[in-house]
Amino acid sequence: MEYQAPGICPVCGHAMHVTRLSCDQCGTQLEGKFTFPRMAQLSLEHQHFVQVFLQAEGKLNRVQEILGISYPTARSRLLEVIRAMGYEAPAGQESEVAERVEKRKVVLEEIAAGRLSVDEALEKLKTLN
Numbered sequence: 001m002e003y004q005a006p007g008i009c010p011v012c013g014h015a016m017h018v019t020r021l022s023c024d025q026c027g028t029q030l031e032g033k034f035t036f037p038r039m040a041q042l043s044l045e046h047q048h049f050v051q052v053f054l055q056a057e058g059k060l061n062r063v064q065e066i067l068g069i070s071y072p073t074a075r076s077r078l079l080e081v082i083r084a085m086g087y088e089a090p091a092g093q094e095s096e097v098a099e100r101v102e103k104r105k106v107v108l109e110e111i112a113a114g115r116l117s118v119d120e121a122l123e124k125l126k127t128l129n
Contacts, residue, residue, distance in 0.1 A: 005036075018036070038085045049063075049067075049078070052067060053078065060074045060075055072101050107125055
């Protein structure tokens with residue numbers, strides 16, 4: 001059975017490194033301090049998200065279907081992964097998504113209260129995208 005080397009220390013949470021590499025074919029061994037690629041330093045949860053994101057060809061709508069989560073949650077997890085890999089997440093995108101979600105909730109509440117017809121609500125929702 002093969003085990004995957006952890007990129008993050010399970011004790012203190014800092015980045016791990018490899019000190020020995022060996023070739024199964026010829027037996028060559030290298031010793032030194034080797035770092036993991038950024039992807040290997042992600043948590044298992046983040047690695048899984050990246051795999052699903054790639055499977056979905058980068059389409060968050062498909063990611064939300066595969067994982068059974070809302071679009072804002074999928075977007076939020078993508079931004080988490082971007083930050084975990086050491087990149088800056090696009091500024092303001094989280095608040096824009098949250099704002100659109102809030103506006104959609106208001107439209108749904110107006111339907112429930114009888115202040116909007118379904119057709120009127122659909123027109124309002126179209127403008128929020």
